[in-house]
Amino acid sequence: MSYLLLAPELILIAVSILVLLLGLFIKEKKVLGYVSIAALLVALLLVLGSFNVKESFIGYPFYSAIVVDSFAQFFNIIFLTVALLVCIASLEYYGKNPSQDEYYFLVLIATAGMMFVAIANDLIVLFIGFELASLSTYALAGFDKHSRLGAEGALKYFVFGGLSSAILLFGISLAYGISGTVNILEMKEFLAAHAVRFESIATLAMLLILAGFGFKMALVPFHMWAPDTYEGSPSVVSALLAAGSKKMGFIAAFRVFLLALIAIKLQWYLAFAILAVITMTLGNVVAIMQNSVKRMLAYSSIAHAGYIAIAFVVIAHSQNAAQIALAGGILHALSHALATASAFIVVAAVGLIYSKSDDMENYDGLGKTAPTTALLMTVMLLSLAGIPPTFGFYTKFVLFLSAIQGGLLWLAVIAVLNSALSVYYYARVIMRMYWGKPKIEKIKEPSAYVAAMIIAVIIIVILGLYPNPISEWAYSAAEAVWR
Amino acid sequence: MYISLILAILLAGSTAAFLSRTREQARMVAVVSSWAALLISILMFINYEPANGLNNFREFYEWIPRIGINYHVGVDGVSLPMVLLTAIVSALCAVYAWGEKHRANQFFALLLLMDFSLIGVFVSLDFFLFYIFWELVLIPMFFLIGIWGGPRKDYSAIKFLIYTHVASVVMLLGIFAIYYFHGKTTGVYTFDIVMLLSAYQTLPLTSFWREFIFAALLFGFLVKMPAVPFHTWLPDAHVEAPTVGSILLAGVLLKMGGYGLFRFLIPMIPNASHLFIYAIALFGLISILYAPIAALAQPDIKKLIAFSSIGHMGFISLGVAAFMAAGAEVPRIFAASGAMFQLFAHGIITSVLFGSAGIIEHHTGTRIIQDLGGLTKKMPKFAFLMITGFFASMGFPGMMGFVAEFSILAGSYPQLPYIVIAAMLSIPFTAGYHLWAVQRAMFGPYNERLGNVTDLTWYEFTAMAAWVLLILALGLYPMPLFEVMHSTAAQFITILPSGGIVP
Numbered sequence: 001m002s003y004l005l006l007a008p009e010l011i012l013i014a015v016s017i018l019v020l021l022l023g024l025f026i027k028e029k030k031v032l033g034y035v036s037i038a039a040l041l042v043a044l045l046l047v048l049g050s051f052n053v054k055e056s057f058i059g060y061p062f063y064s065a066i067v068v069d070s071f072a073q074f075f076n077i078i079f080l081t082v083a084l085l086v087c088i089a090s091l092e093y094y095g096k097n098p099s100q101d102e103y104y105f106l107v108l109i110a111t112a113g114m115m116f117v118a119i120a121n122d123l124i125v126l127f128i129g130f131e132l133a134s135l136s137t138y139a140l141a142g143f144d145k146h147s148r149l150g151a152e153g154a155l156k157y158f159v160f161g162g163l164s165s166a167i168l169l170f171g172i173s174l175a176y177g178i179s180g181t182v183n184i185l186e187m188k189e190f191l192a193a194h195a196v197r198f199e200s201i202a203t204l205a206m207l208l209i210l211a212g213f214g215f216k217m218a219l220v221p222f223h224m225w226a227p228d229t230y231e232g233s234p235s236v237v238s239a240l241l242a243a244g245s246k247k248m249g250f251i252a253a254f255r256v257f258l259l260a261l262i263a264i265k266l267q268w269y270l271a272f273a274i275l276a277v278i279t280m281t282l283g284n285v286v287a288i289m290q291n292s293v294k295r296m297l298a299y300s301s302i303a304h305a306g307y308i309a310i311a312f313v314v315i316a317h318s319q320n321a322a323q324i325a326l327a328g329g330i331l332h333a334l335s336h337a338l339a340t341a342s343a344f345i346v347v348a349a350v351g352l353i354y355s356k357s358d359d360m361e362n363y364d365g366l367g368k369t370a371p372t373t374a375l376l377m378t379v380m381l382l383s384l385a386g387i388p389p390t391f392g393f394y395t396k397f398v399l400f401l402s403a404i405q406g407g408l409l410w411l412a413v414i415a416v417l418n419s420a421l422s423v424y425y426y427a428r429v430i431m432r433m434y435w436g437k438p439k440i441e442k443i444k445e446p447s448a449y450v451a452a453m454i455i456a457v458i459i460i461v462i463l464g465l466y467p468n469p470i471s472e473w474a475y476s477a478a479e480a481v482w483r
Numbered sequence: 484m485y486i487s488l489i490l491a492i493l494l495a496g497s498t499a500a501f502l503s504r505t506r507e508q509a510r511m512v513a514v515v516s517s518w519a520a521l522l523i524s525i526l527m528f529i530n531y532e533p534a535n536g537l538n539n540f541r542e543f544y545e546w547i548p549r550i551g552i553n554y555h556v557g558v559d560g561v562s563l564p565m566v567l568l569t570a571i572v573s574a575l576c577a578v579y580a581w582g583e584k585h586r587a588n589q590f591f592a593l594l595l596l597m598d599f600s601l602i603g604v605f606v607s608l609d610f611f612l613f614y615i616f617w618e619l620v621l622i623p624m625f626f627l628i629g630i631w632g633g634p635r636k637d638y639s640a641i642k643f644l645i646y647t648h649v650a651s652v653v654m655l656l657g658i659f660a661i662y663y664f665h666g667k668t669t670g671v672y673t674f675d676i677v678m679l680l681s682a683y684q685t686l687p688l689t690s691f692w693r694e695f696i697f698a699a700l701l702f703g704f705l706v707k708m709p710a711v712p713f714h715t716w717l718p719d720a721h722v723e724a725p726t727v728g729s730i731l732l733a734g735v736l737l738k739m740g741g742y743g744l745f746r747f748l749i750p751m752i753p754n755a756s757h758l759f760i761y762a763i764a765l766f767g768l769i770s771i772l773y774a775p776i777a778a779l780a781q782p783d784i785k786k787l788i789a790f791s792s793i794g795h796m797g798f799i800s801l802g803v804a805a806f807m808a809a810g811a812e813v814p815r816i817f818a819a820s821g822a823m824f825q826l827f828a829h830g831i832i833t834s835v836l837f838g839s840a841g842i843i844e845h846h847t848g849t850r851i852i853q854d855l856g857g858l859t860k861k862m863p864k865f866a867f868l869m870i871t872g873f874f875a876s877m878g879f880p881g882m883m884g885f886v887a888e889f890s891i892l893a894g895s896y897p898q899l900p901y902i903v904i905a906a907m908l909s910i911p912f913t914a915g916y917h918l919w920a921v922q923r924a925m926f927g928p929y930n931e932r933l934g935n936v937t938d939l940t941w942y943e944f945t946a947m948a949a950w951v952l953l954i955l956a957l958g959l960y961p962m963p964l965f966e967v968m969h970s971t972a973a974q975f976i977t978i979l980p981s982g983g984i985v986p
Contacts, residue, residue: 387622387648388615397611397655398550404659409695412659416652423648427625427641435629435636468547475549 005055005068008043008076009115015039016108023101033091036104040087040111044080047073052476056121064183065122071330072118074477075251078334079118081459082243082341083111085452086236089345092352092448093236103143107240110136114248123172123182126252130168130216134161137245141233153232157241160215160225168212174205175260188259206260213257216249219309220279223302230298231358235348238294242301243341247333250308254326258315258481269316273411276313280306280418288425294347294358296425297340300384303422304336310399310415314406321406326478328399331471335395335460339383342456346377349449353440363429365438370445374433376453381426383460386419391463398471485527485540486556486606489520489570493599501592506584513577513591517598521570524602528567533560533970537608537677547611551666551673555608560971561745561823564964565605565738568830572734573598575949576727579838581942583727585631593623594727601735605742610658610674618651620736624720624728631725639723646716647706654703657696664688680750693753700747701759707740708796710766711773721789726841729785733792733833741799741826745819750978752807757984760804764902767800772905775912779919784850785840787920788833791876794913795829795884798822798891801906805895809983812976814894819972821890824965828875828883828957835872835950839865842943843924847933852920857929861936866925868939868947875954877917878910882958886965898983 019032026032055068087107094100109132116129138161142154176182178198179190191202214222230238283303290296311329315322347358349370354362367374383392396419403412463470496516503509531539541557558566576594583590600623603616621644629640661679664686666672673679688696706713717737721729744763752759774794781787802822806815842865843858844850859866875882878889896903939947957964 382622388618393615393618400655401550401659401662404656404663409656409660412656416656417649420645420649420652424641424645427644431629431637431640434626466546468549471547471549 008046011043012108012112016105020105029100032101032104037087040084047076065125066119067121069480071477071480075118076115078337079114082337085341086240088452090236092446106136106140117248118251140237144234149232153229156225157229164212164215171205171208213249213253217305218302220282227295227298231294235344239341239344243337272313276306276309284418284422291360292358308332314402318406321402323478325402327474328402331474332395332399335391338456339380342453343380345452363432364436366433368438376457379457385423385426389464391460394467489523492516492519493595497592497595503588506587509588509591517574517577521574524567524570552611553609556606557608560967562605564827568827569601569735575946579946580727597623608676627728628724632723636723639719643716643720650703650706653699657699660696704740704743711770714793718789729837730834734830738826744803760808763800764804767797770797771909775909778916784852788836802891805898808898809985810898814897816972818894820968823968825887828887831953832875839869846936852923855924856927858925860929862938865939868951871951873917873921883954886961
């Protein structure tokens with residue numbers, strides 16, 4: 001049994017505590033940022049190095065409560081990459097903040113929480129990871145204590161998050177009540193055997209669990225908190241929320257829900273389809289009307305949650321397209337995480353110039369005042385819009401292809417039209433950057449932000465041009481779920 | 484290796500131009516790389532073997548094997564003239580734009596990126612690759628309109644982007660469906676164009692899917708061409724675009740739609756249904772009839788030329804429809820080769836036209852025909868080149884446009900007589916708006932309010948003269964090009980059911 005597979009999580013926890021302790025003694029606290037980055041990098045390399053594994057930890061001491069497989073590893077890559085980008089950008093954002101030790105502690109521990117959700121094979125472990133990530137991100141969202149918007153966003157996030165945790169736990173307790181186990185695989189087997197007897201209560205349990213995860217995924221109608229929280233939070237934290245914490249909702253839903261769904265054999269694809277369609281349409285339509293770039297990105301994230309939810313629909317509808325749909329879903333989760341995290345970092349960079357305002361007008365002429373930032377932002381936005389040759393195009397391509405393979409032409413039509421609609425608001429930002437009148441002279445772009453953005457954009461472009469390896473990983477990850 | 488070499492040169496050139504510090508470096512990079520691409524495409528044209536079809540200069544590398552995506556390129560008699568056209572127009576545009584001052588490095592980088600993606604569209608033999616290039620074309624054009632455009636550039640740029648992007652994604656759905664049904668039937672999931680198209684007619688599709696796929700692709704191509712009533716993005720884009728943008732837009736970008744009809748829709752026409760033949764013919768006819776009348780009403784010479792493009796592209800739809808309709812082989816092949824020739828001819832002719840509009844605007848400060856007048860007196864060299872271009876566009880014998888339109892009309896008449904007769908009604912209007920515009924702008928008393936207008940600069944003259952020479956040379960002796968197209972059309976006709984599809 002190789003406990004080494006748990007090293008990434010353990011490193012993060014150990015270093016997070018170390019950071020907190022060192023923060024008491026060290027004067028030059030910026031060092032802690034570098035320590036966190038190093039820890040994340042080591043964890044990321046460990047995950048990348050052990051990608052194709054399957055370790056269920058049967059027997060003492062875990063009793064199958066956790067499972068490290070390529071599906072979990074794929075999401076761990078997402079979480080770690082996002083946390084890495086966020087920490088690099090934070091070197092600048094919180095470089096002078098006296099309490100940055102707490103900040104890095106919270107980021108690391110939140111990431112560890114997300115990773116525990118990814119490897120959980122047990123609803124209790126999953127819930128604890130979920131709460132670990134949630135509690136630390138509640139604190140992160142309100143990290144700028146003097147910002148009114150920040151306080152409002154954090155409070156909303158906390159209230160909605162607390163409610164969703166309660167609902168989730170209630171759903172879990174119902175599921176436990178029926179099956180007598182909290183182990184996801186055992187629960188699946190039980191439900192498969194006794195589906196008819198417990199159909200109504202199992203349905204209720206799944207609905208509650210869906211609602212609990214839906215808050216994190218920001219699916220309509222559980223999305224209300226997201227725009228306010230993303231807008232109010234410090235931009236780097238918004239990046240972590242939109243790119244990391246949201247994907248945690250997705251892996252939890254994929255793990256629990258898909259298995260249960262197959263077990264209960266409910267024909268829920270139509271319900272999912274309506275949810276996905278409403279989510280993407282509402283996200284896109286409302287995003288068009290936004291004048292704040294952060295709110296625009298928040299609604300665009302909601303729209304992307306709708307796209308990823310297509311994977312649920314296809315899987316629920318047709319077994320033979322399930323693998324490609326799941327692969328497309330998690331690929332899109334990755335591409336959206338990369339592009340959105342870095343786009344929020346751009347907002348942070350622009351916030352430096354214009355006293356933290358994220359008004360669309362402040363992007364006027366960014367192509368002249370901050371040419372590197374503008375160019376990188378353009379690539380990110382094109383990736384979000386799904387325009388080739390970016391990674392975002394490839395992932396949408398696979399996702400929409402899976403809808404056709406699953407025989408859901410109408411869903412694919414709605415999805416591509418939505419995607420075409422979204423080009424409008426992404427292009428509007430590009431237009432402002434390149435043909436708006438700049439209000440100030442050319443500035444020196446902060447190197448930490450540029451570094452984080454360049455890393456993200458290089459990944460976006462390389463994966464866009466040569467998606468084969470990552471796409472193979474996504475397929476093997478998708479296979480791992482069914483096993 | 485020719486094709487990858489062209490693409491590599493243009494991409495490298497685009498990057499180099501973007502990174503170059505001065506305007507002189509940027510334009511030198513642009514001229515050198517676009518002319519290198521032109522040279523290679525001429526070499527390709529010389530070494531082309533008509534009998535080999537798509538095997539000419541074919542390259543194949545695996546890319547994403549799991550989904551069946553490959554880097555697969557090659558050319559045949561439809562795409563090779565398009566590659567040549569793109570290379571000619573872009574190379575001459577780089578010369579024409581020699582005097583560009585505003586953000587020159589970005590300008591030339593976008594010009595080369597445009598050249599790169601357009602050639603990519605024509606050489607791709609894999610739907611994924613094809614779609615990437617097809618969409619990539621939008622980005623440099625979006626920026627060309629947006630950064631160097633006129634007063635209403637915001638509206639035009641975004642309208643262009645959204646309108647054509649919607650058309651592309653609808654086309655993509657059709658591509659997905661072909662991919663899916665091919666994979667389901669044969670077990671081979673691939674985006675390879677050659678494989679998919681050759682197997683397409685044998686796939687057991689329901690008539691709904693067959694018609695959906697065809698209509699989705701047709702929609703994508705008709706918007707690009709554009710056919711009335713999907714043309715509204717074009718006049719806006721043209722009016723606001725900088726001259727080079729307009730030349731590339733009308734000269735090459737619109738040809739993507741016409742090329743799509745040949746490459747994809749002819750092999751995919753639902754055999755049992757004649758509805759689509761009439762649909763394509765009627766879209767062509769409406770464009771042919773509507774555009775000249777709309778052009779007559781335009782006060783802005785650039786908008787007038789934009790509408791003339793729509794009319795000329797209508798002839799291509801007509802030729803394609805006539806090729807598929809039932810009838811004797813000789814006229815059908817004739818119509819198709821005429822349509823292919825029109826793709827090429829219109830690309831060159833419209834470059835002269837938009838080049839003229841750009842020169843008029845640049846030298847006189849206005850594009851409104853009423854405010855011009857008597858320009859022949861101040862700009863004799865320009866007047867000669869421009870008027871030749873306008874005559875070519877009108878379809879004057881001895882020039883390229885005549886060869887193309889004559890072949891289309893003559894070749895279509897036996898299959899679609901009424902539509903051809905209706906299309907002929909447009910001829911007086913076409914002649915009318917061309918002559919009227921030339922008369923008002925170029926002849927008559929000189930409008931003194933224009934001040935002291937100078938004649939062409941050397942780079943403008945070089946580019947314009949080269950285009951005009953091509954018009955005359957290939958108008959008087961079209962054989963080298965026409966032969967390639969004719970033999971390709973003769974190969975293509977074997978794809979269709981023998982005798983064509985009975986309307």
